[in-house]
Amino acid sequence: MNEKQIVGEKAAEYVKDGMIVGLGTGSTVFYTIKKLGEMVNQGLSIKGIPTSIQTETLARELKIPLVNFSEVDCIDVAIDGADEIDSDLNLIKGGGGALLREKIIAKAANTFIVVADSTKIVESLGSFPLPVEVVPFGYEMTKKQIIQLGIEPTLRQVNNHPYKTDNGNYIFDCEISSIFHASELEKGLNMIPGVVENGLFVKMVDAVITLDSKKDIVIKKIN
Numbered sequence: 001m002n003e004k005q006i007v008g009e010k011a012a013e014y015v016k017d018g019m020i021v022g023l024g025t026g027s028t029v030f031y032t033i034k035k036l037g038e039m040v041n042q043g044l045s046i047k048g049i050p051t052s053i054q055t056e057t058l059a060r061e062l063k064i065p066l067v068n069f070s071e072v073d074c075i076d077v078a079i080d081g082a083d084e085i086d087s088d089l090n091l092i093k094g095g096g097g098a099l100l101r102e103k104i105i106a107k108a109a110n111t112f113i114v115v116a117d118s119t120k121i122v123e124s125l126g127s128f129p130l131p132v133e134v135v136p137f138g139y140e141m142t143k144k145q146i147i148q149l150g151i152e153p154t155l156r157q158v159n160n161h162p163y164k165t166d167n168g169n170y171i172f173d174c175e176i177s178s179i180f181h182a183s184e185l186e187k188g189l190n191m192i193p194g195v196v197e198n199g200l201f202v203k204m205v206d207a208v209i210t211l212d213s214k215k216d217i218v219i220k221k222i223n
């Protein structure tokens, strides 16, 4: 079993009968969702809220029942991957472009669990370019405002066209050498007109499931 599968499947243990479950996006939480599909097949009763069209498709294939926000009062647990995790359990997310829906669902969840292989654990955030989702209208101007924060944004492209999120927006991948004040940066970016959301998840995580140097599962929590 590879690291992603080990931590992904471990997270499924946190899901209990009757729960509303936020289903994250990416190659690690893929294993959580597959495991949940098996558990549903064996009788577990849950309802999922997917964070992307990709995850919605997977959940439907696995016959995991889904609900809309209008049908639920709260989300019991959300499980998702991350691109970087620092020692305060702050995250960079959005490598797969799903950051906006992921943040809405993580924020709404009573418990937010992150699954990550050991390569995602870092001293401080910033080696992974920070994804910033912007509306297409005036994105050239939005870029200039981002640069004024001392950041180098690159428009994410696919086949020489701007990458479009599930929400029809663009993404700037932003080079920032090291992020010292994640909370201020998160707020500063979101104050720029045209920025919809950014991939900094500050003080949102309840637990990170990862592996240590001996490849044993560790559950990191903020006390």
Ligand SMILES: O=C[C@H](O)[C@H](O)[C@H](O)COP(=O)(O)O
Pocket: 024, 025, 026, 027, 028, 029, 080, 081, 082, 083, 092, 093, 094, 095, 096, 097, 098, 099, 102
């Ligand atoms: O937009 C994508 C998400 O934030 C993912 O959770 C993140 O990129 C980690 O994905 P993976 O588990 O594939 O490394």
